[in-house]
Amino acid sequence: MRRTCVVPVVSLFACALAAACAPRPDTADTAPGAPAAAQPATAGGAAQPCTPLETRDANGAGQRPASPGQTRACGVRSDPAYDVQVVARGLAKPWAVEPLPDGSLLVTEKGGSMRMVSATGQIGQPIAGVPAVDARGQGGLLDVALSPSFATDRTVFWSFTEPREGGNGTSVGRGVLSADGRRLDQVRVILHTRPTYNNNMHYGSRLAFGPDGNLYVTMGERSATETRPQAQALDSHLGKILRIAPDGSVPRDNPYVGQAGALPEIWSIGHRNIQAAAFDPEGNLWEIEHGTRGGDELNRVEKGKNYGWPIAAYGVEYRGGAITSALGEAQTQRPGTEQPVYYWDPVIAPSGAQVYTGSAFPAWRGSVFIGGLASQRLVRLVVQNGRVTGEEHLLTDRNKRIRDVRQGPDGALYLVTDEDNAELWKIVPRR
Numbered sequence: 019m020r021r022t023c024v025v026p027v028v029s030l031f032a033c034a035l036a037a038a039c040a041p042r043p044d045t046a047d048t049a050p051g052a053p054a055a056a057q058p059a060t061a062g063g064a065a066q067p068c069t070p071l072e073t074r075d076a077n078g079a080g081q082r083p084a085s086p087g088q089t090r091a092c093g094v095r096s097d098p099a100y101d102v103q104v105v106a107r108g109l110a111k112p113w114a115v116e117p118l119p120d121g122s123l124l125v126t127e128k129g130g131s132m133r134m135v136s137a138t139g140q141i142g143q144p145i146a147g148v149p150a151v152d153a154r155g156q157g158g159l160l161d162v163a164l165s166p167s168f169a170t171d172r173t174v175f176w177s178f179t180e181p182r183e184g185g186n187g188t189s190v191g192r193g194v195l196s197a198d199g200r201r202l203d204q205v206r207v208i209l210h211t212r213p214t215y216n217n218n219m220h221y222g223s224r225l226a227f228g229p230d231g232n233l234y235v236t237m238g239e240r241s242a243t244e245t246r247p248q249a250q251a252l253d254s255h256l257g258k259i260l261r262i263a264p265d266g267s268v269p270r271d272n273p274y275v276g277q278a279g280a281l282p283e284i285w286s287i288g289h290r291n292i293q294a295a296a297f298d299p300e301g302n303l304w305e306i307e308h309g310t311r312g313g314d315e316l317n318r319v320e321k322g323k324n325y326g327w328p329i330a331a332y333g334v335e336y337r338g339g340a341i342t343s344a345l346g347e348a349q350t351q352r353p354g355t356e357q358p359v360y361y362w363d364p365v366i367a368p369s370g371a372q373v374y375t376g377s378a379f380p381a382w383r384g385s386v387f388i389g390g391l392a393s394q395r396l397v398r399l400v401v402q403n404g405r406v407t408g409e410e411h412l413l414t415d416r417n418k419r420i421r422d423v424r425q426g427p428d429g430a431l432y433l434v435t436d437e438d439n440a441e442l443w444k445i446v447p448r449r
């Protein structure tokens with residue numbers, strides 16, 4: 019993760035040309051990626067000279083990052099030799115893949131099926147016991163997560179769009195996977211977020227267990243003009259990250275417990291639509307959320323903080339023009355709101371995330387991997403001391419929307435594509 023040779027422009031380029039500062043094999047991910055340009059660019063106002071990966075025009079014309087390197091990080095190239103194996107084909111709009119300790123995988127399909135896929139790619143029948151979902155639009159059966167003690171309790175958690183009187187809403191279920199993997203027992207819905215709303219957009223939702231043993235649930239703000247401001251409202255679960263105990267109860271140290279009018283499950287506020295989240299080994303929660311045109315964000319989430327939407331944001335409305343809501347016109351920076359650690363303009367359309375910790379790819383340890391939908395790629399961010407110092411885009415030649423990325427117990431990365439006839443991929447070191 020550390021550069022072996024850094025800083026002054028002249029020496030960087032001199033040593034890049036002379037290969038005098040070739041990174042050690044395990045730190046190859048910080049090597050300057052693109053061929054050395056005649057003049058070094060300054061990425062996102064970054065202090066360090068480099069060639070940024072992103073060179074297209076930004077949508078937010080005139081918008082400036084709040085800190086050096088907050089966007090358009092240096093392009094880096096890790097180039098570990100890897101193979102992409104197609105483990106399975108024929109999945110219907112998978113939304114999540116979760117590797118199990120024995121090498122098999124749990125996969126959700128948006129239409130409402132959860133399936134086991136064997137390590138060799140046999141796709142099982144739909145697992146019995148999953149409650150009905152509303153699969154219209156962006157809704158359906160969404161994320162799946164394993165209990166931190168899955169090896170002994172076989173408990174599984176999932177998020178879904180719950181059909182309700184008057185509309186639908188994101189809910190979280192839990193159940194115990196039978197020994198043969200064919201059914202879920204003791205199924206309970208442990209969280210019904212509110213309000214119920216009647217459209218089919220921006221449900222979130224990723225599930226991630228923290229080192230505290232609690233379950234973090236990421237939400238969307240349902241996209242509509244009338245729900246957008248609710249991302250700032252404490253009496254709504256929309257546009258929030260929620261934190262609950264595995265039994266659905268509220269931890270007493272949540273930030274708004276006991277506050278009149280506030281929903282006690284809320285952990286952080288001001289989010290637009292979070293379809294990617296992961297903890298790092300130090301216990302930090304990272305989330306990557308969909309912005310509008312030019313406003314995808316990486317945030318490191320802390321208790322009780324406000325991440326800005328819709329009063330602070332980068333980018334513009336899809337139709338063009340300033341981002342607006344009943345709360346007024348958004349600014350890129352606003353007191354009382356947190357700046358993203360990093361943002362993309364143009365966007366990547368993030369879905370699924372993993373902070374890599376495996377031994378299969380030493381050069382990738384500590385990197386944040388993010389699936390790209392519209393961008394049709396796997397994004398890798400190099401993060402050092404809480405800041406993004408490099409960006410690499412992988413699998414760009416495959417032209418597939420990537421819905422989720424997770425690390426298996428073998429250190430391989432498992433990905434699912436976002437298609438009606440989708441694939442499950444496994445990235446392994448080349449033999």
Ligand SMILES: [Ca+2]
Nearest residue numbers: 315325326327
């Ligand atoms: Ca934000």
